[in-house]
Every structure is written in C-alpha cells, then in structure tokens.
Amino acid sequence: VNLPVTQALSVIGGRCGDGFYRASAVLWSCAHPHAQSRFWVQPGQSLAAFKVPAGVRDLHLQLGGPRTATLKVYEGATAAVGAPGGRTLVGPDSLASFGRPSASWRGVGLRVSGAPGAQSVRFSGTLPSELLVMVHNGHGGDAAQVNVIVDHQGLQHCPPAERPGGCEPYDEHEARAEVYDWACWAANHFRAQANAWEVLGRPREEAGKGISWPDFGAMWDVFRGDSGQTQWLYAVRWLDQDGDDHVSRHEFDRGLAICPSAPVVRPADASARGLAGGHVA
Structure with a gap:
C-alpha cells in the first residue's frame, strides 16, 4: 500500500x-x-x-x-x-x-x-x-x-x-535530483527566492521553526500536482540539514539555489502572483 x-x-x-x-x-x-x-x-x-x-x-x-x-x-x-x-x-x-x-x-x-x-x-x-x-x-x-x-x-x-x-534507506543522489527539479520549477514561477518562500513556505511555517515534515509534503504536492506522490520524503531529508524535522527559511533557500537558473535573492515583489495567480516571469 x-x-x-x-x-x-x-x-x-x-x-x-x-x-x-x-x-x-x-x-x-x-x-x-x-x-x-x-x-x-x-x-x-x-x-x-x-x-x-x-x-x-x-x-x-x-x-x-x-x-x-x-x-x-x-x-x-x-x-x-x-x-x-x-x-x-x-x-x-x-x-x-x-x-x-x-x-x-x-x-x-x-x-x-x-x-x-x-x-x-x-x-x-x-x-x-x-x-x-x-x-x-x-x-x-x-x-x-x-x-x-x-x-x-x-x-x-x-x-x-x-x-x-x-x-x-536514503539515496542522497536521488534526493538531490528531486530537489534540483523542484528548484528549477520554482525558478520558472517566481522572480525571487523571497517570493517563493512567501507563497510556498510562509503559509506553512510553524512557530518560526520552518515547514514541518508533514506540511512539507503538502507543499511538494503543488510542485508535483499529485497528492499521492512520495518524492517529497527524499526531498525533505536532503533539505533538513539539522535533522529537526523542519525545513527552515535558510534550508529552503539553500535548496532553491542548486538550480543554475534559480531566482535571485531580492525583496518580494508585491505584484508577484506566484502559484496563487499564475506564472511570474
């Protein structure tokens, strides 16, 4: 099952x-x-x-x-x-x-x-x-x-x-490949890492710790478009560097940065609609 x-x-x-x-x-x-x-x-x-x-x-x-x-x-x-x-x-x-x-x-x-x-x-x-x-x-x-x-x-x-x-058993190479795909997807949807965090991360942030282990799965569903997908289990393991079962803002941005075309770090653009309103060039 x-x-x-x-x-x-x-x-x-x-x-x-x-x-x-x-x-x-x-x-x-x-x-x-x-x-x-x-x-x-x-x-x-x-x-x-x-x-x-x-x-x-x-x-x-x-x-x-x-x-x-x-x-x-x-x-x-x-x-x-x-x-x-x-x-x-x-x-x-x-x-x-x-x-x-x-x-x-x-x-x-x-x-x-x-x-x-x-x-x-x-x-x-x-x-x-x-x-x-x-x-x-x-x-x-x-x-x-x-x-x-x-x-x-x-x-x-x-x-x-x-x-x-x-x-x-954990395969770090496979996990990094999953994070890479996500980071490049985000680069095509957001002008900046700050925008990606505001749309994907902040609504799921838990008491300043970051995105909790299970809530991260719901965030990954937005990327994969499949609520039954389980690739996020590898991804969250790769991103969660300190092993606290949360992905912090710093860990989130570190993951985004592994794509060569990752969005640059700059203040969030108030006009950026992210996934809530469509593609952001």
Whole structure:
C-alpha cells in the first residue's frame, strides 16, 4: 500500500539515523513508545494512515475528531486493497466494533470503546502480524483534522536505534535530483527566492521553526500536482540539514539555489502572483 503520508499534519515518535529517511507518520522503536499524528480527512474518505509492524506489544490507539471519524484496522498492510488473507479487525462488520466491543484475534485480546470521534482500540498481547490503520471520515460531515495517539509497550524485537520501523534507506543522489527539479520549477514561477518562500513556505511555517515534515509534503504536492506522490520524503531529508524535522527559511533557500537558473535573492515583489495567480516571469 502506498500510504499517502502527505496527509499527516504532525508527527512525534523518534527519528531516523544517518543513511535513512522517515517514510511513515509513525516510527516504531522500543525507545519511543508514544507517537501522535493528526490527519486531514475528506468526508466519505478512508485514509491509509500508517502500518503497525508485527511484534508490537499492547498496542493502544486513540482517535479524537468529529463525530463522523472512526478507526479501521486491517490484518496485513495490503488488506485494504483486497489482498487475500486480509481480515478487518476493527470497523463495521468486523471482528470488533462499537456494537461488539470485545474479541480475540490469534491469541491477542481486542477491545473497542468510546464512540465515533472519541474512539479507543486496545490490543492486549504481542501482534502476530502487520496491521494497517486507516482513519475514516463518514459522509455528511466536513473535511476534518483527526488526531490519533499511539502507545505501546515495546516490540518483540527492538530495531536498531538508527533505524526505527518506518525508516527506509536514503539515496542522497536521488534526493538531490528531486530537489534540483523542484528548484528549477520554482525558478520558472517566481522572480525571487523571497517570493517563493512567501507563497510556498510562509503559509506553512510553524512557530518560526520552518515547514514541518508533514506540511512539507503538502507543499511538494503543488510542485508535483499529485497528492499521492512520495518524492517529497527524499526531498525533505536532503533539505533538513539539522535533522529537526523542519525545513527552515535558510534550508529552503539553500535548496532553491542548486538550480543554475534559480531566482535571485531580492525583496518580494508585491505584484508577484506566484502559484496563487499564475506564472511570474
């Protein structure tokens, strides 16, 4: 399943070490047994939020959001796209639901409590297989931010500290090529780096730190024109030089500068429309 992690609005739960990049809204390690993410979900949409690896102990998921929001949990990460053997563990007509709160699954206790918009899902024991967690926003509501808190009691086999679950091998050459394409695209749309930052960066800036890891994905969607693209995961790893899961203004401008035709640094032109109003020569 190609998880649309661009929809995650915030992430907590550890970091990837040198030679790896974050490929998931939730990272899995014994040292960081707590994570929190907020997802933007359209009405009628079931969003593939994150995978849970086999071996996680006593998993607890908590959802907070509008009364149309619920969790769906599938056995096997490809279950949501119809792979054989996948079983719906939590959701309508599943092993456990609000109407059937307790169940047993392959020797693991499963309990659902709360209500839509304030749901709790607990697994008592060690997960025997990988899970896929989806966030569903029912029809009749509005697009909404849904908060998911993840807690667990460690993993059966702790991954190396530099590579929690959810980190993947990083190819710096490929990442630089992606940033290069973006920088040259920006050079054709903005008169100056300041203009690019005002249109792309500042609206997503977080408390002076810069563009956060997940918000950067939404910015990259503007460049690629595809909300399902995942190239931004490499790009943000290359740009985030200090490893704080944010792209600062300085890091943003450094990325723009790698294209030979990159826009020069000068004060923003008030007439520049950027992407909001069309091409700027």
